[in-house]
Amino acid sequence: xxxxxxxxxxxxxxxxxxxDHPGLLFEDRVWSWGEFVSECILRACWLLEHKDPGRPFxxxxxxxxxxxxxxxxxxxALAGAAVVGVNLTRRGAxxxxxxxxxxxxxxxTSRSLRPLLTGLDVGTDLVVTHDDAGxxxxxxxxxxxxxxxxxxxxxxxxxxxxxxxxGSTGAPKAVICSTGRFSAIxxxxxxxxxxxxxxxxxxPLFHGNALMAAxxxxxxxxxxxxxxxxxxxxxxxxxxxxxxxxYFNYVGRSxxxxxxxxxxxxxxxxxxxxxxxxxxxxRDRAEFERRFGVAPTESYGSSEGALTLLKTPDSPPExxxxxxxxxxxxxxxxxxxxxxxxxxxxxNGLLLNPDEAIGELANRTGAAAFEGYYNxxxxxxxxxxxxxxxxxxxxxxxxxxYFYFAGRGTDRLRVDSENFAAAPIERILSRFxxxxxxxxxxxxxxxxGDQAMAAIQVADMAAFDIGAFARFLGEQPDxxxxxxxxxxxLVTDVPVTATRKIDKPALRRQRWEVDDVxxxxxxxxxxxxxxxxxxxxxxxxxxxxxxxRNYLT
Numbered sequence: 001x002x003x004x005x006x007x008x009x010x011x012x013x014x015x016x017x018x019x020d021h022p023g024l025l026f027e028d029r030v031w032s033w034g035e036f037v038s039e040c041i042l043r044a045c046w047l048l049e050h051k052d053p054g055r056p057f058x059x060x061x062x063x064x065x066x067x068x069x070x071x072x073x074x075x076x077a078l079a080g081a082a083v084v085g086v087n088l089t090r091r092g093a094x095x096x097x098x099x100x101x102x103x104x105x106x107x108x109t110s111r112s113l114r115p116l117l118t119g120l121d122v123g124t125d126l127v128v129t130h131d132d133a134g135x136x137x138x139x140x141x142x143x144x145x146x147x148x149x150x151x152x153x154x155x156x157x158x159x160x161x162x163x164x165x166x167g168s169t170g171a172p173k174a175v176i177c178s179t180g181r182f183s184a185i186x187x188x189x190x191x192x193x194x195x196x197x198x199x200x201x202x203x204p205l206f207h208g209n210a211l212m213a214a215x216x217x218x219x220x221x222x223x224x225x226x227x228x229x230x231x232x233x234x235x236x237x238x239x240x241x242x243x244x245x246x247y248f249n250y251v252g253r254s255x256x257x258x259x260x261x262x263x264x265x266x267x268x269x270x271x272x273x274x275x276x277x278x279x280x281x282x283r284d285r286a287e288f289e290r291r292f293g294v295a296p297t298e299s300y301g302s303s304e305g306a307l308t309l310l311k312t313p314d315s316p317p318e319x320x321x322x323x324x325x326x327x328x329x330x331x332x333x334x335x336x337x338x339x340x341x342x343x344x345x346x347x348n349g350l351l352l353n354p355d356e357a358i359g360e361l362a363n364r365t366g367a368a369a370f371e372g373y374y375n376x377x378x379x380x381x382x383x384x385x386x387x388x389x390x391x392x393x394x395x396x397x398x399x400x401x402y403f404y405f406a407g408r409g410t411d412r413l414r415v416d417s418e419n420f421a422a423a424p425i426e427r428i429l430s431r432f433x434x435x436x437x438x439x440x441x442x443x444x445x446x447x448x449g450d451q452a453m454a455a456i457q458v459a460d461m462a463a464f465d466i467g468a469f470a471r472f473l474g475e476q477p478d479x480x481x482x483x484x485x486x487x488x489x490l491v492t493d494v495p496v497t498a499t500r501k502i503d504k505p506a507l508r509r510q511r512w513e514v515d516d517v518x519x520x521x522x523x524x525x526x527x528x529x530x531x532x533x534x535x536x537x538x539x540x541x542x543x544x545x546x547x548x549r550n551y552l553t
Contacts, residue, residue: 003187008179009077009160010153012186012219013040021195023218025226025243026067033222036074037147039067043075045142048150050126051081052105058162060104060122061206062086062113065229068130069205070215072108073161077179080152082159084174085206087418088113092478094424096120102162102174102374156180162374163208165303174374175303177208181371186216191274191297193217193247198271200245202228202236203254207417208303213249213276233257240270250277252417255284255296256447267291279417279448281546282317299324300405306366306389309403318547319402320395328364331357331397337385343396343404351396351550358406361395364388413442414449415482425452425483432472434458437494439502443487443511444551446542451486455507457494464490466519470526484526487512488519511552512536 016023016033023033031039051057059081063069076083084102086095095116099107100123107127109117114129128135152158160182162174190213193199201214218225226243228235236258240248254277268291275288275296289295300309300320307329311321323329331340340359344352351357363369366389373379383390394406413420422440429438436457442450458464466488473484489512495503512518512531520531543549 003184005180005184006156007183007187008154008156008158009182009186009219010150010179012183013037013074013077014147016219016222019222021222022224023222024067024070025198025224027229029067031067036071039071040074040078041145041147042139042142043071044078044148044150045145046139047075047079047081047106048148049142050106051079055105056103057081058084058102058104058106060084060086060099060102060107060124062088062099062107062109062116063130063205064088064110064113065202065205065210065227066110067227068108068110070225070227073211077160078147078150078153080150080155080158082162084162085164087164087206088204089418089420089481091116091480092120092476094478094480096122098164098174099123153179156183159371159374161211163206163303173376173379175208176371176374177305178371181305182212182216183220185212186220190217191247191276193221193223193274195222197221197246198224198226198244200226200228200240200243200248202231202239203249203251203417204230207251209249209251209278209417231257233261237261237264237267237270240272241266244271246271246273248272248275250275250280250296252279252414252449253445253447254417255280255288259284259287259291263291268293281447281548283546284447300403302389302391302393304370304383304389304391306370306383307361307363307391316398316402318550319398319404322402323363327366329403330362330364331359331395331403332362332388332390334360334390337388340396342399345398351553354396354406354553357396358394359396361391361393361403361405362388363391413440413452415442415445415452417449418480418482420480420483424478424480425454425485428476428479428483429454429456429485431476432456432469434460434463437502439494439504439507440485441504441508443508444543444548446539446548447546452483453487453489453507453511454485455489455491455494457491459492461490461492461517466528470528474526484521486521487531488521488528489514490517490519512539 017037019033021033022030023036024031059076061069061072061083073083084104105124107124108130110131111129158179159176160179161177165173165175199214199218201210203210215225226245228239272294275294285296298311308324308327309320310324315321341356343357346352365387367384367387370389396404396406425440426438439455443453445451495506518531519528520535521528543552
C-alpha cells in the first residue's frame with residue numbers, strides 16, 4: 001500500500017469524472033460518480049461566486065445526512081474552501097458560538113433545521129436554505145462549466161474540514177483536517193474494501209467517523225456510498241438489504257440499539273461482509289456476529305489523527321489493542337511526563353493499581369501529525385508537549401503492552417458517541433430555582449462510553465420538585481440533545497478540594513453508590529425516579545454482563 005502525500009481530495013474527486021459506476025445511494029435516488037462530480041463542480045462555482053476575500057473561506061453546514069452535505073464538501077475541496085461540520089445536537093448560544101467561532105462566511109441549512117437559528121447571532125448574513133427554489137436556480141446557472149482552476153485546491157496543506165470536538169473548559173475546539181490528510185485516509189486500503197463494495201453509513205456527517213471511516217474509501221476506490229438521513233435501529237436491517245451493503249461503520253451504542261430490535265431471520269440474508277467502529281461492548285460485538293454472521297472490527301483513533309491503536313487477533317477482548325505501525329503510543333503521567341507502571345490485575349481481571357497505572361494516552365511522535373485546532377492555541381498547548389501528542393483520554397497498559405481505555409478527562413463526557421463539555425450543562429442546571437453549586441461529570445455506562453451525572457447543591461431537600469426540574473430541562477432551548485443527566489444527586493454540600501475547587505474525581509469515584517438522594521432517568525424521556533435498590537442491582541448486573549465491572553472500581 002502506497003500513499004501519495006501530494007494527492008488532494010480535489011484530485012480524488014476529479015479522478016471520478018465521467019465514471020458511470022454508482023457513487024451515492026440515498027433513499028430512492030442514485031448518483032453515478034460522474035454525476036456526483038458534476039454536482040460538486042456546481043457547488044464549487046457557487047461558493048467562489050460568494051467568496052468574501054476578506055474573511056476565511058469557511059462554509060458552515062447545518063444539515064442532516066443528505067446528498068447536499070457531500071456535494072458541499074466536494075465543492076469546497078474544488079474551490080479551496082473549508083467545510084465546518086456544525087453539530088446538530090447543539091442548541092441556542094452554544095450552537096451560535098460554534099458557528100461564529102469558526103468564522104463561517106456562508107452557512108447552509110435546510111427548511112426543517114433553519115428554526116434552530118431563530119434569534120441567534122451566527123456571525124454571517126449569508127444563511128442559505130438549500131431546499132428552497134432560489135438555491136437550486138443559483139446552482140443551475142453554473143451547469144456545464146468546468147471545474148474551477150483554484151491552486152489552493154491542489155495544495156495538500158489546504159484546510160478541508162473543521163470537525164468539532166469538546167474541551168474540558170467548554171470552549172469549542174474545531175479539529176483541522178487538511179485536504180491532504182483526508183486524501184491519505186482515503187488512499188489507505190481500509191478493511192480491504194474496493195470498487196465493488198457498498199459502504200453504508202447512518203452516522204452523522206458532522207462526525208469524523210462518517211467521513212473518514214465510510215466516505216473516504218469509496219471516493220478513492222470508486223466504490224459505492226449508501227447513506228441514511230439519520231441512524232435508525234429499526235430501519236438498519238431494511239437499509240442494509242435494500243442497498244446490498246457489504247460494509248457499515250458505527251460508533252458507540254449503535255450496535256446495542258440495533259441488537260435491541262427483535263431478531264429476524266433476514267439478519268443472515270444480507271450482503272454484509274465486514275463492519276468497523278468504536279466503543280461497542282464485547283458482548284454486543286459477539287451478539288452481532290451471532291445474529292448477522294459478521295464480526296465487527298474495532299480500533300481507537302483520535303479525531304486529531306495523531307494516535308491509532310489496532311486490535312490484533314491476540315488482543316485481550318477488553319483492550320484497545322496495540323499501536324498501529326509507526327505509532328509510539330504510551331501512557332504518561334501528564335505532570336511528570338513519565339511512563340506509568342504496567343497495570344496489575346486480580347484473578348477476576350480487576351485493576352489492582354489504578355492510581356499508578358492510569359495516565360494519559362499519548363503518542364511520543366504524534367505532534368507532527370496533529371494539524372491543530374482552529375483559532376485555539378490554548379487547546380493546542382494542552383495536546384502538544386514537544387514531539388508528544390497528548391490525547392486527553394485516560395488509559396493503562398498491561399505487562400504485555402496492550403492498551404486499555406480508562407475514561408475521559410473529568411470535565412469531558414462522551415454519551416452515545418457525542419463528545420461534550422460539562423461547563424455548559426452546569427450553567428443551564430444552575431438556572432433552576434433553589435440550586436446552588438452544580439457539578440456535572442461522566443460516570444460509566446453499562447455498555448459503552450459515559451452517562452452524564454450531576455450533583456446539585458440545594459438548601460432545602462424537601463422542597464426540591466423533581467417533576468418541575470424535568471419540565472425545566474425540557475424548556476431549555478440550549479440544552480443539547482445528549483446533555484440531560486442520567487443520574488441526579490442531591491447534596492447539601494458539594495465536596496471541594498483544599499483550594500475550594502469542586503472535587504470531581506471524588507464525585508466520579510462515588511458515582512450513584514451514595515447515601516444521598518439520587519434520581520435516575522432510565523430512558524430517553526425527561527422523567528426521573530428515585531434510584532432504588534432494585535435499580536442498583538440491575539445496573540451492577542448489566543456491567544458484569546458486558547464485562548465492564550472494572551469501570552465500577
